[in-house]
Amino acid sequence: MPSQRGSARRRQRGVLLAGIAILLLALVLAAVLASALTRGKKEESLEPLRWQGRGTTRNLREIVLGRCYGYLAERRAELGDKDCLKIWESLKDAFIHKNPCNATTEDYQPLMKLASHPIPCNKSLFWSKTNDLVHLYTKSSRRFLTLEDTFLGYMFDGISWCGDPSAPGINYESCPKWSECEGNPGSVFWKMASKMFAEAACGVVQVMLNGSIETGAFRSSSIFGSVEILNLNPDKVSEVQIWLMHDIGGPQSESCSGYSIKKLKNILEERNFKITCEDNYRPVQLLQCVHNPDHPDCSLCTNSTEAP
Template structure:
């Protein structure tokens, strides 16, 4: 009788144990879901606050309007179907307010070098990331989702996946920067690469075709070199020269990276004296 009663109690405990396990599992799922939701919210809030803080460093812009124009490009859309022209309203809200002729410097595979240089020499040169247009999202990731009015900073497509928000943005911003080019224009290319002027780069596919001889006087190539094998005779640079609009003067000069670094650390250089 005692054994029979003990077995009955064990049988009654099993459903209670199973219920307890299920409750714990559900609690874990709820905690994870809440944590993910909070992380996404913090990511969105951090993204917007970073965007606005960067925008507010520039005078003469309505940053609330800039933010709205930026958001409308991707919010509620399939993150792999955001075309370049979706950012047209943003480009309209971020015109260049200061004189830029002879100051624009483009780059391809030399971002860090170019930015180190312009950081100390903004009176001489500016990259697209030095403008409000490029500054507000430089180094950031973002996307939207169908049926949502949120901005997401995780789970977004990789750079090469369709017409994703980040890729399309930089192509559109680069196009606007190239459209503004006038006078003497400079580009820093990486002389350590077999193809410094790569046909699939943003510079080759987006920016160069938009240079017009009615506005651009010359293109000065600064080939950032590491050794004597890096020269302006590279075949890809010959292609660059051929692809320039008729009437734009082409110049190329090899400049050692260490020389550019010295110029980057000097705040009193004369414009153009690095090359």
């Protein structure tokens, strides 16, 4: 009998040990499975959101700081004290770790305040669909300032940025196009900057439009048509001069008497602005001809030197 009882105890102990081993194995397997699932979720959460536009410009911090210090080196007397590091931190705080379709004007308000400066009267030059030509002109003449020639515009012209909820908080692969969502960083930033630029304008202001565009030189949906023109102050701006430029050798789709220009004039007149319009403003056209000297459109002065 004692041997039978000992044998029974050994069997019970064996069953108990086997049960414990099975339980431990089950716990280990559960832990491994949970770890794998968690790791999978983390890897999935690290995948940045995908958009149709180009991603954040590489070396964004270095570019912004370099442009900031470079601009101040030339024009510090005009701008006063500006803190480039604070400007960069303000930009970063506006978008990092945020969904790029949820940008707000409040996000960029500190940046606008840090980078703002007065615009001299009679210097403001607005534009639409004349990007290359208008900036070629401002760089050569230095008589006028576009938004991109101001401190704020110069720092951020031609670069892109957007955040992402996942680490590292910046999406270098893609950012939303303006058409993908209205509240994207680029749209919010440039509309705010354009509004501030228009509000600062005083005296005589100019706008350079493209008369070679078949759909019309003036578009109410453009930044100029939807933001800048509505924020010009009739109490500060004495006159709006329209320069309607045509591409050298290109079509002359519209003149100062064209449909879209009439629409622009009506909007300005309703807001009590004095308006003039000139087809192919001569100083700008001569600049176009520097790059196309042999084109028939550039034979402007051939008769002026001939004897009567």
